[in-house]
Amino acid sequence: MTAVYPSLTRRPLSDGWQVRAARGPAEVPGSAVPATVPGVIHLDLLAAGLIPDPYLDDNESRLAWIGLVDWSYETTFDVSAAQLAASDRHEIVFEGVDTVATISLNGRVLAEVANQHRQWRLDVTDILAEGANTLAVDFRSPIRYANEQSVILGSRERPYPLPYEAIRKSACSFGWDWGISTATSGIWRPVRLESWSAARLDRVLVRAEPDGSGGLVRVDADLVRASAGALTLAVSVAGVERTVEIAEGDDAVSLTVELEHAERWWPAGHGEQPLYDVDIELRAGTDPIDSASRKVGFRSLRWDTEPDEAGAPFQLVVNDRPIFVKGVNWIPDDAFPTRVDRDRYRRRLEQAKAANVNLIRVWGGGIYEADDFFELSDELGLLTWQDFLFACAAYPEEEPLRGEIEAEARDNVARIAHHASLVLLTGNNENLWGFEDWGWNERLDGKTWGAHYYYELLPKTIAEIAPHVPYAPGSPFSPGMGWDGEAQTGPHPNAETHGTMHLWEQWNRLDWSTYRNHRPRFVAEFGWQGPPAWSTLTRSISDAPLTPESPGMIVHQKAIDGNAKLTGGLVPHYRKPEDMETWHWAMQLNQADAVLCALEWFRSHAPYTAGAVVWQLNDCWPVTSWAAIDGDGREKPLLFALRKAFAPRAVSVQPSGDGLVVALTNETAEAWSGDVVLRRVGFDGTVAASVSVPASIDAWSTVRVDVPAELAETDAAVALTAEALGQRGVWWFDEPRDSALQDPSLSATVTRAGDDAFDVAITAGALARDITLLVDKIAPDAAVDRGLVTLLPGETGVFRVSGIRELAVEQILRAEVTRTANQLVVGR
Structure with missing residues (x-):
């Protein structure tokens, strides 16, 4: 009689969770409250009405105790005798645990974990019981753990007080110069029970590459077996199926599918983005016992870094066409990333594409972004660049971090390497530069700082798992750099004539017009601050009166001397306004002017300058920052500057x-x-x-x-x-402040363009510089399709306003709604 094998089953374990404070200075009752999984403790306490919104006023400091508390999560789920008997193996899979926790089932410890950035698969075959089963995740305070580990591992250089380099947790969860400190805990990605027999797929690697007018799809699959026996792997792409037999005892298999014709995948602005489904099935006899699927695109890819007479370029080449990179840096879109669902990713990425962006760099102080992020980027043609998660600090190379970092790298490279959009993996953010220029070498006094990861471990891991994905040891980075065990060799990591560079002296010390003093090969970071949209600002800060220096404004300004730098960067161009709303507009406009100046300059030097990546696209909460889209998802004038500078x-x-x-x-x-x-x-x-x-x-x-x-x-x-x-x-x-800009004498007409959209035609009686409609002041959900429009006398510009049911000319022509640069000059 032929054995019949059931397919692997996946049962979400997302229901019935509760959480309570176990130890530490909790300012909430000790009784359990309902918990959401995936989720984090702040959101559970907020949903239970036990804490105020962390994003409002100075609630950040009021809630700092949360990161000092140990939290216990628990749920109970039932398993029948039939379910137990139906499969040979049972495993609980955690896709993400944030961060330091003991995981137990029915009172037996399954694992001690301490890494937010990796997956955990735990065998519970001998522990799972008929009837009720209790799953518990007991978290330790991440702040206390990080401090303990920093003592054990030894102190390292970093820009902020808490030792985020001593724990494998999102660095910016401890606060950044644009970010709120949360230090949260929770089961932040899905958890499920998997049951299977015979065998299951373990790591599945898929690589697509063009081949003449066709394409090749290679699948490398690792298996885990519960029993011996012959198996079959079947792969189907575009109606073409190939199979390979797997002999008894083998636990790895490779297979290639050849397509006679395959359309090429192109970055946004260069062509279409055809994607192909790759369906993978593991069979025992004729029984399908496990499956996986991927979407792939066919394109060739390389970065040209061959030395030339000036230094070394950093030129992206896709399908043999040099691509000017029009990029933005990306941080977690919420300080509580579990709130970022597929729809929110889509909104944010579509906003970027509408601004003519073609590359998103995922910065190394956040997270390895979710599958949804990469899948949508594939669909939209937005190139992706993922940093490994090291940022602005010296990282210990000793255990337990060393092993955890290798495990997380292997997990995440395998997870994202098949994506057509992925064009670069980068070892770290600014650590090579920090070691070279920021005094780290002397202060470390021989301690490890991460060179092993950037120059050895990470490139070795990529070569094994995803040799088709380019790698750079850091950002900034100069081709030709290396590590001899004591010092970095080759060009300076932030050399203007080699590879990628970061330009921060303008924001920190110099006027933004000095961007034109540089002719870099590729700019991976630069930017200028500006406040969020007016509606975002007034929703999150209740200061009365609201001023640039009022208490809530200072809480929501994280940059060192941020307001002083805003003023210093404004006064060469405009005088500092006295009233709050005009100050708000002046700082938003100056932010846009600064970045537009830089981008137009860099792009004018293409192809010598091969790309520019603006810091930053998005925000994780309501804050004055470098973002083009604020923490409530509203577009700042900066986004219109990107759209103009990056236009085809x-x-x-x-x-x-x-x-x-x-x-x-x-x-x-x-x-x-x-x-x-x-x-x-x-x-x-x-x-x-x-x-x-x-x-x-x-x-x-x-x-x-x-x-x-x-x-x-x-x-x-x-x-x-x-x-x-x-x-x-x-x-x-002349600079605006030195010019004779007049009242632009604007007039307007408003025409309905849909149930919640209007076309606003604005005509200038005199020269009108940088017309921008701050329509959220009319209705918080209103948006406009363009801004920073300069009109000569007699010219008319048309703006599409959406998200509003009624709109009158009188509302549009309010001085605080229709803004111009003229308003910052006239009458001064």
Whole structure:
């Protein structure tokens, strides 16, 4: 008689959880309250009405005790005799535990865990009982544990007080210069019971690559067996199925599926993103006993780092086409990441794509992002770059961290390596630079700091599991760097002429116009601060009066000397306003101006400069920060600056020696030729001089066109406009604060464009600089599709306002709603 094997079953264990304070300075009753899994303790206490919202006012400090408490989670689930007997093996799988915990079933300890960033699979075959089973996860205070480990491992260099380098937990959960300190605990990713017989799939690696006009899909699968016996692995792609027999005793198998025709996957802006389902089935005889699935895209990929006469580039090449990287840095989209579901990922990533972004860098102080993040990036054509989780600190290389770091690297590389969007894995954020320039070497005095991870362990792990995924030891990083056991060798890690660099001197010490003093090969971090949207600010801070320095504002400003840097960065361009709403607008506008200046400059030097990644796209709570989208998901003017600078066809005017040039960027498949129309314009719209310069530009390229000397003279002109490619670039001869900008005399019409959308046409009576509609002041859910629009006298710009049921001209033309740069000059 032929044996019949059941398929592996997966039973979620998400119901019936309760949590209570076990030990420590809890300021809540000791009785258990309902708990959500996946979730974290802050959200459970908030749902139970035991704590206020951590994001409001100074509740962060009021709730600091939570991270000092040990918390106990527990649930009970039933298993029938038939369920026990139906399978040979039973395992409980935790996809993520945050962070230090003892896991028990029916009073027996299954594991002691201390790593937020890895999966745990625990055999409970001999412990699972018929009837009720009690699963408990007892957490230790992450703050106390990290402090204990820092004593054992020895102190290391870091920028913040709590020793986040001594615990494998999201570094920014202890606070950052944009982030709230939560130090939370919880079962933060799903947990389930898996039951199976004969065998199950363990690690499944899938790699897709183009092959002529077709494609190859290679599957490497590791198995875990409960019994001997021949098995079959079947793989199906695009209607093509291949099978391979697995002999008794073998626990690894490989199989390749060949497709005669496979469409190429392209980054956003360069083509389509076709994805192919890869269905994998493990069979015992004819019985399917386990399965897995992946989606893949076919594209070739490399980073060109070959030395040239200037240094070494960092040029992304996809399907043999050089790609200018238009990137943004990504932090966890919520300080409690369990609240970020697929819909929220989609909203945020679609906002990025709408701003013409083509790459998202997942920063190394957060988390390895969820499957939803990478799947949606594949669909949208957004390239992804995932840092390994090391940020701005020296990390011990001793146990237990050493083994945990290898385990988490293996888990996460295997999980994400098949994604078409994944173009780079990076060893750390700023640690190579810190060791070189921030005095770490001397203060460490021979202690380990992470070099083994960045130069040995991580590249070795990638070479074994995902050799098709490029790797860089750090960001910033210069190709040719290495480690000889005592010192880093090769170029400086933040060299302007080699690889990737971070530019932070502008925000910290210099005016943003000095971005133009640099000609980097690739900028992986730079940015400027600005406050969140007005509705976000006033929802989260109840100060009366609300001022830039009122108590709640300071709580929601985490950067060292942040407000002083905001003011210092504003006054070279605008005078500091006295009222709060105008201060808010001035700082948002200056943030956008700073980043726009940098991006247009960097892009004008393509392909020598091969990319720019702005710090940062998103926020994790309501805060004054470098983000383009605030903690409530509202778009700041900075996002409009990204959209303009990253447009497929873009025009900007740049300084060059003693003169000016027009930079034309054509990131489309069609070449362009025509006239660059140059006009020297006065405040009243008068054209003081005009000339047309013939130009042409190939597809996917950038050219620079000299501005005739007589057009670069200021005379009575306020600006030089350059029109080509259907776009306009503007060069302002004076800073706004030194100019004679007038009241723009705006008028408007409002036309309904849908149940909750309106087209707002704004006409300028005089030159209007950087028109931006802060429509959340009319209705908190309202949004607008464009901003930072400059109109010459008599010109009209149309703005689509959505998320609002009724809209009147009088509402739009309120001075605090329709903002311009003129408002920061007129009357001063």
